[in-house]
Amino acid sequence: MALVQRWLKGWLPNLDPRVWILAAGRLLSQVGIGFTLFYAPIFFTEQVGLTATQVGLGIGLGSVAGIAGRFLGGSMADSPTAGRRPTLLASALVSAAADGVLLLANDFWIFLAGNLLMGFGVGLYWPAAESVAADITTPEQRNEAYALVRLADTLGLGIGVIAGGALISLTGAYRALFAIDGVTFLLFFAIIYVAIAETRPAGNPPRSLFQGWGHALKDTTLMVYAVVNVLFTGYLAQIQSTLPLYLNRFGGGQQGVSEGTLSLLFTGHVVLAAIAQLPLARALNRFRPAQGLMVSALLWGIGFGLVWQSGTGDFPLVWGGLALGVMALAMVAYTPIGSALVAAIAPETLRGVYLSVNSMCWAVGYLIGPPLGGWALDQGDATAHGFWLELMVTVVPALAVLMWLDRRLRRLARS
Incomplete structure (x- = not known):
């Protein structure tokens, strides 16, 4: 005991x-x-x-x-x-x-x-x-x-x-x-x-409903991060909406992956995410927040490549399982760091508004991601397979933005 x-x-x-x-x-x-x-x-x-x-x-x-x-x-x-x-x-x-x-x-x-x-x-x-x-x-x-x-x-x-x-x-x-x-x-x-x-810190000054939002929307750091955040939440939406249908229709060519097998694969994805959540958060604490998000972006890119392989090559269950495993790690690397980063850059008196912007990014990502993925699957084999390679390419500008954001946050911290 x-x-x-x-x-x-x-x-x-x-x-x-x-x-x-x-x-x-x-x-x-x-x-x-x-x-x-x-x-x-x-x-x-x-x-x-x-x-x-x-x-x-x-x-x-x-x-x-x-x-x-x-x-x-x-x-x-x-x-x-x-x-x-x-x-x-x-x-x-x-x-x-x-x-x-x-x-x-x-x-x-x-x-x-x-x-x-x-x-x-x-x-x-x-x-x-x-x-x-x-x-x-x-x-x-x-x-x-x-x-x-x-x-x-x-x-x-x-x-x-x-x-x-x-x-x-x-x-x-x-x-x-x-x-x-x-x-x-x-x-x-x-x-x-x-x-x-x-728990709200004491001393928040009275303000109109829109005043705090005006300050948040003029914060360059927050707005740049919001762009990456929408992209990442769009990635998450693909796991829940597009990926199951893609594997069912195209996994391993035209035979597809059965619904029962999909259920097992996604159960493993959830279990791995739960097991890895706390240890990975602790491991990433040694990095600056933007660096931790770079790790997540690289994992997303690898995961999308593995999804493409599951639809075009042999052994779709192996590649699909690996893709879901890698994307589980990408997800648990991203979600806590994203909120912590926004909380860190927010003025104490505007923390709720800043975190509301963070949450709205999720709403926008889930609004854009599923229709985009569904459209790609309806265009035929070539577009459906190529969609995952295109998602993999979007990781490159995301990494560039995160590198810029990391430099900006270090400069702000010094000043």
Whole structure:
């Protein structure tokens, strides 16, 4: 037992207890999201009778509402009259209400209302949650702190997807998924209400809603990083949307990879990401943030090359598995460093707004990435295969921008 305790102490980061509480709350809420993530579209098309186009439109407009939520959430998180804690509480209540609407949805308009509420609630959540993690850690701890909460996200989502699939297999009760998801948001509300006090630094001056955004949008460092961030989140979107379909259609030529095998490959991807998250974050702490992102960019490039090989060469399972493994490492190298870098360059009084810009990059990347990948797959074999080589080429300008950003950050640090 003592040996296990020493091992855990050496493996787990030494962080403020509130970081662990926040991570536990995020794991809980992600379990609920995992319940509905993959199964809601199936339910609304096969049982409610909506078309796939209507479902896609509802989810897409929910993402637009998420951008609005991020905008308001960043301003609220920095506001002396609101702050991080009330914003998190509001996000939990809005998300729980969204589940209530989706639970009752029996036509497109109610479905749309539920998605708009859910997108808005999730948008409120991200800037405030990322700001809390930055408030209660030192700059040296933030990479591991963000890695911990990302690990909680990954584990919660995986548990939710598995449990949701089991519940549907046993009962077929799709609507129960929304009820469970709503309960997890209410439990998250209770955890924040009881265990997390306001963390916003004292002394934030009163300002208009748009004032902080004007400052952020004029920050050259933040805007340059935002370009790379959108590119990286577009890469992530390809794993979830384009890559499964590509392997299914083109893996190893024309025979493709079966759905069951794809499930095993992507399960391994998630498991590797969870195992590597904390050790890789600790290993990359020795590098400057932009250098850590360069490591991620190189891994993305290698991963895209391996995907191309899986579609054009022999042994597609080997190359596809290697690609997913390399991209799991690229993902876990990128996600904590990206948030830590933005928190580091943000003025303390505008941390919520700056992290809201960071979160909006995710929304934009996921808005652009899936349609682009889907278009490439619909153009035939040559375009589908070449798409991954083109993605690999985009890593080169990303590396150039990151080298410029690294020099700029060092110059700013000296001054």
